[in-house]
Each structure stands twice: as C-alpha cells, then as structure tokens.
Amino acid sequence: MIVKREQSVTSSDPNIALASPRACLLGKPLEELRELVSTLGEPTYRASQIYHALYAERVRTIDEVSSLPADLRRRLGAVAHLFLPGVVRRHQSADGTVRYVLRLDGASRTNPTTVEAVFMPEEKRQTICISTQAGCAVNCQFCLTATLGLLRNLTAADILGQVMVALEDNRTALKPQTNVVLMGQGEPLLNYDAVMTALRILLDPKGLAISPKHVTLSTSGIIPGIEKLATETVRPKLAISLNASNDEQRNAIMPINRKYPLKDLLEACRTYPLRAWEHLTFEYVLLGGFNDHPEDARRVAKLISNLRAKVNLIPWNPGELPYHPPDAARVEVFRKILADKGHLVFVRYSRGQDVMAACGQLALLEAPELVRPQTL
Numbered sequence: 001m002i003v004k005r006e007q008s009v010t011s012s013d014p015n016i017a018l019a020s021p022r023a024c025l026l027g028k029p030l031e032e033l034r035e036l037v038s039t040l041g042e043p044t045y046r047a048s049q050i051y052h053a054l055y056a057e058r059v060r061t062i063d064e065v066s067s068l069p070a071d072l073r074r075r076l077g078a079v080a081h082l083f084l085p086g087v088v089r090r091h092q093s094a095d096g097t098v099r100y101v102l103r104l105d106g107a108s109r110t111n112p113t114t115v116e117a118v119f120m121p122e123e124k125r126q127t128i129c130i131s132t133q134a135g136c137a138v139n140c141q142f143c144l145t146a147t148l149g150l151l152r153n154l155t156a157a158d159i160l161g162q163v164m165v166a167l168e169d170n171r172t173a174l175k176p177q178t179n180v181v182l183m184g185q186g187e188p189l190l191n192y193d194a195v196m197t198a199l200r201i202l203l204d205p206k207g208l209a210i211s212p213k214h215v216t217l218s219t220s221g222i223i224p225g226i227e228k229l230a231t232e233t234v235r236p237k238l239a240i241s242l243n244a245s246n247d248e249q250r251n252a253i254m255p256i257n258r259k260y261p262l263k264d265l266l267e268a269c270r271t272y273p274l275r276a277w278e279h280l281t282f283e284y285v286l287l288g289g290f291n292d293h294p295e296d297a298r299r300v301a302k303l304i305s306n307l308r309a310k311v312n313l314i315p316w317n318p319g320e321l322p323y324h325p326p327d328a329a330r331v332e333v334f335r336k337i338l339a340d341k342g343h344l345v346f347v348r349y350s351r352g353q354d355v356m357a358a359c360g361q362l363a364l365l366e367a368p369e370l371v372r373p374q375t376l
C-alpha cells in the first residue's frame with residue numbers, strides 16, 4: 001500500500017447516515033416526485049420545483065427548497081428526507097486527487113456500508129469517478145474491489161449522491177466542465193435499473209445537466225447490458241474493459257470472459273449504435289510480462305479493426321496484487337503498434353495512486369478483512 005502524502009479527514013459522527021424510515025427524495029425522477037406530491041394533495045408543478053431544487057440547485061435539505069411554501073416543506077419533510085452520503089474519510093493525494101469514503105443511506109452500526117468516489121481536478125475540468133455497487137461479483141483478478149465480492153447494489157440515490165457530494169465538497173474550486181466516469185466499485189451493467197435512473201437525471205438538461213459527451217460507463221463486457229444500453233435514447237458513452245488480446249488470456253484475468261467471450265463481445269460492439277460524435281473506448285490495463293507483448297498489441301489492433309474506437313492503455317500500478325508494472329519501453333512499443341495500425345491510442349497514468357484511487361483499487365483500505373465471499 002502506497003500512501004505518500006495523505007491528509008485524511010474523518011467524520012466526527014461515524015453514524016452520520018443512520019437508517020431513516022422516510023423515502024429519500026434524491027434519486028427520484030420527475031414522475032415519482034409527481035406521485036409523491038399528489039399523495040400530499042399538491043399540483044404536479046410542485047414536483048418540477050422539487051426536481052429543479054434537488055438537481056439543478058443541488059440543495060442539501062428540504063428546508064432549502066425555497067420555491068415551496070413553508071407548510072408544504074413541513075409536510076414533505078414528514079414523508080420524505082433528503083439524504084446525501086456522509087463523508088467518513090477524505091484522502092487527499094499529492095496530485096490534487098481526493099478519494100472519498102462515503103457512508104450510504106440506510107447504513108447502521110450493524111450494516112456500515114460504505115463506497116468510494118474519486119474527485120480529480122484538472123486545469124479546465126474535473127472528473128468524478130463513482131461506484132455503482134458496493135464491492136463487485138465479477139471477480140477480475142487484477143482488481144482489489146473484486147476481493148470484497150458483491151456487498152450490495154447501490155440505489156440511484158447512492159449513485160447520484162456521490163457526484164453531488166464531490167461537487168459540493170469542491171464547490172468553490174469547480175471548473176466549467178464536469179466529467180463523470182462509472183469506473184469505481186462495481187459492474188454498472190449488473191445494476192442496470194438503478195444506474196440508468198441515476199444517469200437519466202445526471203444527463204437531463206433540467207437535472208444535473210452533464211453532457212452525454214462527458215459521462216462514460218465502463219463495463220467488463222456484460223453483453224445483455226450492452227445490448228440494452230444500445231436501445232436507450234439517453235445514454236452515456238461506453239467503455240469496454242478489454243485487458244487481453246485473446247480468450248485464453250482474458251479468461252485468466254477476467255472470468256466473465258467465459259460467459260461473454262471476446263468474439264461475442266466484439267460483435268456486440270460492432271452493432272452498438274454510436275452517435276455521430278462518439279467513439280467506443282477500450283481500456284487495456286498493461287500487466288508487465290502478461291499482456292504487454294508486441295504480439296498482444298498486434299492482436300488487439302486486429303480485434304478492434306473496423307470499430308470506431310479509441311484505446312486507453314493503463315500501465316498497472318504497483319499494489320497489493322501479484323502483478324508487475326510494465327516496462328516503460330514496452331508501453332511505448334505497444335502504443336506505437338496500435339497507432340501505426342491507425343488506431344487512436346492514449347497512455348493513461350492513473351491519478352491519485354498514492355491514495356489507492358487508481359482503477360480497481362478502491363476498497364481494501366476500508367475492508368481488508370473481506371476476501372471473495374460472493375462471486376459470479
């Protein structure tokens with residue numbers, strides 16, 4: 001574990017998010033808010049006012065919904081609450097990245113579920129990496145989250161709450177553009193309904209108003225989920241976590257490949273309806289001596305030929321698992337082979353390595369005692 005310069009802030013109240021019997025407003029789409037206000041005998045336009053306050057203004061309490069009369073705020077507060085995940089710990093990296101450990105709604109002393117989100121500031125934008133499940137059942141062998149197994153699916157409120165906490169915590173330093181990547185804990189397409197409910201609000205110009213060009217969902221290759229996503233009118237960009245150049249290699253590090261092998265996965269990519277401005281992204285974690293050979297690069301180039309795609313090469317970070325970082329010269333050879341074959345290719349060095357905020361490394365700091373209790 002590498003912790004170079006860490007400023008860790010712990011909440012003064014570790015039970016900040018104790019379970020509440022009232023419905024949570026956060027994560028509710030407009031239709032559900034309409035149903036809620038109608039049970040209070042209110043006209044539907046009140047739902048639009050609440051929706052605007054929740055997502056466009058990002059209020060933190062029902063009392064802050066100033067467009068509602070005080071009496072309605074009181075009655076609303078009797079049947080619903082507005083819960084944002086509580087910051088249990090905040091790890092500040094030397095490069096400006098902040099890793100949040102967040103306590104979810106419904107957490108209790110006996111069920112202290114937390115997830116992690118990462119805020120990465122850049123010169124003209126910020127990127128927020130969020131989780132879609134607590135833990136993960138997909139069991140990728142290079143991923144620390146996998147060692148938790150699946151703890152639970154996150155709700156739409158849990159998913160949106162991570163974005164809102166990160167924006168709120170950095171409110172005074174926000175740049176004009178916000179990117180959101182669903183690349184934290186969990187496989188988004190195995191929690192499809194909650195993820196899509198959250199994304200529709202995130203991408204709604206009347207909601208959080210983040211452009212679909214700036215939101216990326218990353219999957220390990222769940223083909224039915226990719227096919228379902230293809231039918232959505234509102235959807236983020238799609239990234240595929242590839243990480244291997246043939247089935248044998250991918251089976252060894254991503255057991256999900258036995259269920260959804262490369263041939264079928266790439267066929268699903270070929271039929272995926274890209275918008276005019278859109279590329280698929282293939283992420284490829286380079287594990288030194290395992291999948292970083294020149295012949296791997298040539299096979300990857302062949303696999304993705306005829307696809308409008310870009311490749312992100314992610315050199316493995318030294319960490320808890322028995323893999324090695326690739327040699328820098330090998331990374332460059334790999335990149336050049338793909339580029340020479342006409343592919344868009346970038347080398348991405350993970351941000352926040354010193355707070356374990358890199359891909360697949362969110363989890364073990366908080367729950368080191370959990371070892372693969374539930375996998376696919």
Ligand code: SF4
Pocket residue numbers: 135136137138139140143144145146184185186187220360
């Ligand atoms: S890399 Fe992603 S899909 Fe694979 S086990 Fe980790 S969190 Fe799950």
